[in-house]
Amino acid sequence: MTDYPQLDGFRGGPGIVRLIGHRGARGVMPENTMEGFEFALNAGVRAMEFDVVLTREKTPVITHNHHLLNAATRGVDGNWLRGDELKVAELSLSEIKKLDVGGLDGRTIYGKRFPDQVFMSDVRVPRLEELLDFAAQPEGKDLLLLLEMKSEPSNTGERRGCTTIVDAVVEAVRSKGLEHRTILHSFDWSVLEECARVAPEIPRSYLSQMPENEDEPGEDSQKSVAPDFHSLETSIPQAVAAAGGKLWCPYFMDVTPDRVAEAHELGLLVSTWTVNETDEINAMIDAGVDGIITDYPGRAQRILLGRGLVW
Ligand code: MG
Numbered sequence: 207m208t209d210y211p212q213l214d215g216f217r218g219g220p221g222i223v224r225l226i227g228h229r230g231a232r233g234v235m236p237e238n239t240m241e242g243f244e245f246a247l248n249a250g251v252r253a254m255e256f257d258v259v260l261t262r263e264k265t266p267v268i269t270h271n272h273h274l275l276n277a278a279t280r281g282v283d284g285n286w287l288r289g290d291e292l293k294v295a296e297l298s299l300s301e302i303k304k305l306d307v308g309g310l311d312g313r314t315i316y317g318k319r320f321p322d323q324v325f326m327s328d329v330r331v332p333r334l335e336e337l338l339d340f341a342a343q344p345e346g347k348d349l350l351l352l353l354e355m356k357s358e359p360s361n362t363g364e365r366r367g368c369t370t371i372v373d374a375v376v377e378a379v380r381s382k383g384l385e386h387r388t389i390l391h392s393f394d395w396s397v398l399e400e401c402a403r404v405a406p407e408i409p410r411s412y413l414s415q416m417p418e419n420e421d422e423p424g425e426d427s428q429k430s431v432a433p434d435f436h437s438l439e440t441s442i443p444q445a446v447a448a449a450g451g452k453l454w455c456p457y458f459m460d461v462t463p464d465r466v467a468e469a470h471e472l473g474l475l476v477s478t479w480t481v482n483e484t485d486e487i488n489a490m491i492d493a494g495v496d497g498i499i500t501d502y503p504g505r506a507q508r509i510l511l512g513r514g515l516v517w
Contacts, residue, residue, distance in 0.1 A: 316424030
């Protein structure tokens, strides 16, 4: 029993390692789409990690980068977008909804990263509200939401505009009554500080990645909005606990059994990302994490089953 029932879905234990679908199931389904979320849920993965950015009219939509990846976006003519990538904050919702994000261009570096992803058409960037509506219906009743808020490094306005995205997200979650199924998640710990102020009833997840680790190709880096982890006076788990976090989400290359044990002693849960290769998944299980955020939930399920574990 906890004050926050959703945390139970992220807590490991004897024989249990939780699986969290990364952007749904990016390895096999178009990322950050309703189609991907429903696929992962139907496969028995309850928790989804996904990313929220604001449109020009400040509508929260589910997409990873501040610019739509040409490698994953087709225009109304059915052709891949070309040239300068479109910025979500400069597009209206109706403009974004005309674009098709159901496939990857296999000629690109990003497309080559996910050769097993299905190719679909007429797949749209979802509004956050669409996923929340689904979660509020009987068919989505098991879903747990690890909702990442993206903040933009180039936005140097009032706390990088974090008030706007936090207000929009919290209002949407509250309007559907999903406070008990959501965890607010970010690399930008100042966004999470704002969450603590405006929505103390929703638990928070603190992302970390040591700066020496390379970013993945085709993905916006959030390093510049994250804390300077080398200058912290405490360990990262101590800093998360001091900030009132419930979940710590380290990059898997930064995970050690000792750091996981320290986090557990501090009362934190640990979910690590983005863990896709068999040896990496095994290493994270061995390190004692509570949860594994993966693009390949099916692969992770098979590994867990092979070790006599469930999720
Ligand atoms: Mg994310």
